[in-house]
Amino acid sequence: MTTPADPLIGRVLERRYQIDAPIARGGMSAVYVGTDLRLHRRVAVKVMDARYVGDPQFLRRFEFEARAVAGLNHPGLVAVYDQSIDGEIAFLVMELVRGGSVRELLRERGPMPPHAVSAVAIPMMGGLGTAHRAGLVHRDVKPENVLISDTGDIKVADFGLVRAVAEAGVTSASVILGTAAYLSPEQVSSTEIDARSDVYSAGVLLFELLTGRQPFSGSTPLALAYQRLSYDVPAPGDIIDGIPPQIDEIVLQATERRPQDRFIDGFAMQHALLDAVDEIGLPAFTVPAPSQASARVTSAISRPRQDRPAAQQPHPDDEAYADGTHRDHEANPDLEDILEDEPDHDETDHDEPLATGRLTAFIWLVLVALIASGIGALGWSVGSALA
Numbered sequence: 001m002t003t004p005a006d007p008l009i010g011r012v013l014e015r016r017y018q019i020d021a022p023i024a025r026g027g028m029s030a031v032y033v034g035t036d037l038r039l040h041r042r043v044a045v046k047v048m049d050a051r052y053v054g055d056p057q058f059l060r061r062f063e064f065e066a067r068a069v070a071g072l073n074h075p076g077l078v079a080v081y082d083q084s085i086d087g088e089i090a091f092l093v094m095e096l097v098r099g100g101s102v103r104e105l106l107r108e109r110g111p112m113p114p115h116a117v118s119a120v121a122i123p124m125m126g127g128l129g130t131a132h133r134a135g136l137v138h139r140d141v142k143p144e145n146v147l148i149s150d151t152g153d154i155k156v157a158d159f160g161l162v163r164a165v166a167e168a169g170v171t172s173a174s175v176i177l178g179t180a181a182y183l184s185p186e187q188v189s190s191t192e193i194d195a196r197s198d199v200y201s202a203g204v205l206l207f208e209l210l211t212g213r214q215p216f217s218g219s220t221p222l223a224l225a226y227q228r229l230s231y232d233v234p235a236p237g238d239i240i241d242g243i244p245p246q247i248d249e250i251v252l253q254a255t256e257r258r259p260q261d262r263f264i265d266g267f268a269m270q271h272a273l274l275d276a277v278d279e280i281g282l283p284a285f286t287v288p289a290p291s292q293a294s295a296r297v298t299s300a301i302s303r304p305r306q307d308r309p310a311a312q313q314p315h316p317d318d319e320a321y322a323d324g325t326h327r328d329h330e331a332n333p334d335l336e337d338i339l340e341d342e343p344d345h346d347e348t349d350h351d352e353p354l355a356t357g358r359l360t361a362f363i364w365l366v367l368v369a370l371i372a373s374g375i376g377a378l379g380w381s382v383g384s385a386l387a
Contacts, residue, residue, distance in 0.1 A: 006022060008030075008032065008047065008089075009021065009022075009032075012037070013045070013084070013086040013089060013091060014084050014086050015037075016036060016037055016038050017034050017035070017036060017037070017043065017045055017082075017091075017093055018034055018035045018037055019032045019034050019045060019047075020032065020033045020034055020035055020300070021033045021299075021300035021301075022300065023044070023296065023297055023300055026144075027049070028048065028049055028052075028161060028165055029046050029047060029048050029049060029161070030046070030047050030049075031044055031045070031046050031047075032044070032045045032046075032047065032300075033045075033096065033297070033300040033301050034093070036081075036093070042096045042301060043081060043093050043094065043095070043096050044078075044093070044094045044095065044096040044097070045091055045092070045093055045094075046091060046092040046094060047089055047090070047091045048062070048089075048090040048091065048092075050088060052090060052164075052165065053085070053088055053089070053090050058164055058165065059085065059090060061160075061163060061164040062083070062090060062160075062161075062164040063083060064160075065159065065160025065161070065163060065164055066080055066083035066092055066160065067083070068134070068136055068159075068160065069131075069136070069159045069160055070082075070083070071134070072130055072131055072134060072136075072159075073130075074126060074127050074130040075123065075126075075127075075153065075155070076123040076124060076125075076126045076127025076128075076130070076154060076155060076156060077127040077130065077131065077155060077156055077159070078094050078095050078097060078147065078155045078156065078157040078158075079094060079095040080092060080093070080094050080095075080159075081093045081094060081095070094157070095155075096297075096301075097147045097148075097149050097153075097155055097157075097297075098149055098150045098289075098294065098297050098298065098301070099147060099148045099149040099150050099289035099290070099293065099294050099297065100147070100148060100289055100290035100292070100293020100294055100296075100297070101143060101144050101145070101146060101147055101148070101290070101293065102120060102143040102144075102146040102147075102148060102205075102209070103142075103143035103144045104290035104292065104293040105148060105287070105288070105289070105290040106143060106208070106209070106212070107290075108290050108291065108292065110212050111209065111210060111211055111212035111240065112209045112210065113242070114210070114242070114243060114244055114247050114280070114282060115277075115282040115283050115284075115285045116209075116285055116287055117206060117209045117210055117247070118247075118273055118276070118277050118282055118285075119152075119154075119284075119285040119286070119287045120146065120148075120154055120209060120287055121202070121206055121209075121270075121273055122270055122273050122274060122277070123153070123154040123155075124146055124154050124156055124202065125202060125266045125267070125269045125270035125273065126266065126267070126270050127154075127155065127156040127266070128141070128156060128195075128198050128199075128202065128265075128266030129265055129266030129267030129268075129269075129270055130266075131156075131159060131266070132195035132198070132265040132266050132267070133265070133267070136159060136160070137163075137193055137194060137195060137197060137198055138156065138158075138159050138160075138198050138201075139163055139187070139193065139197065139198070140158060140161070140179050140182070140201075141156070141182060141198050141201035141202050141205060142179065142181070142182045142201065142205060143205060143208065143209075145157050145158045146205070148287050148288070148289045148290065149289060150289050150294055151286075152286035152287050152288070152289070154287065180218075180221035180222070180224045180225045181204065181214045181216065181224060182201040182204050182205065183201070183225050183228065184196070184197040184200035184201060184228070184259070185200070185228050185229050185257050186259060188225045188226060188228065188229060189229060194259070195264065195265040195266065196259040196260075196262045196263070196264065196265070197259070198265075198266065199254050199262045199263045199264075199265065199266065199268075199269055200254060200255055200256075200259075200262060202254060202266070202269065203233065203250075203251050203252075203253075203254025203255035203262075203269075204233060204255060206236075206247075206250070206251050206254070207233055207234075207236050207251050207255070210236040210239075210240065210243055210247070210251075211236050211239040211240050212240075213239070215233040215234060215255075216228060216231065216233075228257065229257075232252075232255070232256075232257060233251065233252070233255035235248040235251065235252055236248055236251055244276070244280050246275075246276035246279055246280055247276060247280075249276075250269065250272050250273060250276060253272075254269055
């Protein structure tokens with residue numbers, strides 16, 4: 001049986017972001033490899049489930065959270081470049097992480113040794129700490145939302161989406177299923193949530209990385225969530241041998257049932273981890289990206305783009321552009337390597353003067369690039385001679 005074609009493939013959102021290939025799909029959204037046609041770079045495009053698009057409350061919160069996260073700058077956070085709504089599609093444009101999630105790495109390799117866990121946790125807590133100091137709370141820290149790049153970078157993704165969904169009029173069972181194992185006690189029993197809730201979830205995540213299992217179990221998501229109201233998370237060393245007591249203590253403090261007994265935020269937990277690593281003498285380690293997930297993303301990136309038929313392409317006279325203005329969005333100024341030539345945005349216009357103008361502009365661009373390369377080479381040679 002053939003899989004039905006994804007209607008989003010080849011579509012250009014906001015006349016800028018082309019959807020090229022799917023990466024992953026969850027209960028709230030689907031993630032695609034896309035191309036920013038203006039900046040000539042690959043991006044990740046997260047398209048929210050259609051059920052949320054008609055909810056004004058969700059859309060307001062979605063926009064607010066995206067703007068807040070876009071203002072953060074830390075290597076432990078997935079960068080948010082843009083957010084918008086194109087017709088029936090609400091989407092985020094983010095940094096494309098070539099790799100996979102900690103969940104996928106756990107499935108491939110099982111429990112991690114302490115030095116690998118610290119290599120994940122330290123940058124993760126730095127990213128969370130940066131958000132916490134800006135007044136943001138993730139609310140959904142779990143292995144699926146911690147990404148590992150092909151170069152071993154650790155990045156936290158999906159800030160703000162759970163809050164946007166939680167405040168929407170639509171209830172998603174998949175969101176509950178996906179987060180029940182990592183909820184803090186106060187997320188189960190009250191609405192008073194702060195940075196210490198993320199610390200608790202991070203402690204549960206560390207427990208799972210070290211032991212290969214979650215600390216609680218239940219026949220339903222609700223039963224699983226309520227376990228933490230009555231029981232403490234055990235020390236990982238009680239489950240598996242070889243866990244240094246310093247690491248056990250960090251997990252136990254992070255998962256205290258009373259928020260005031262935990263680390264105050266991500267940075268406080270990160271500092272405790274750094275001290276433990278120094279005291280124990282754990283070796284530096286680069287966490288490998290999960291091979292299957294990394295191969296899937298690489299395949300999606302290398303897949304030829306599937307342009308939409310001309311009849312489906314947005315036209316300059318669309319209702320969205322009836323006022324003759326061109327909507328612009330802020331984008332990350334750090335340009336990646338150009339992966340492909342810029343496509344023509346209006347394939348119906350083939351007037352000779354325009355074509356000549358494009359050719360002239362292209363020749364000038366080539367000349368400028370050659371001159372810049374020559375200057376760079378001369379600078380490198382002069383620098384080497386002086387050295």
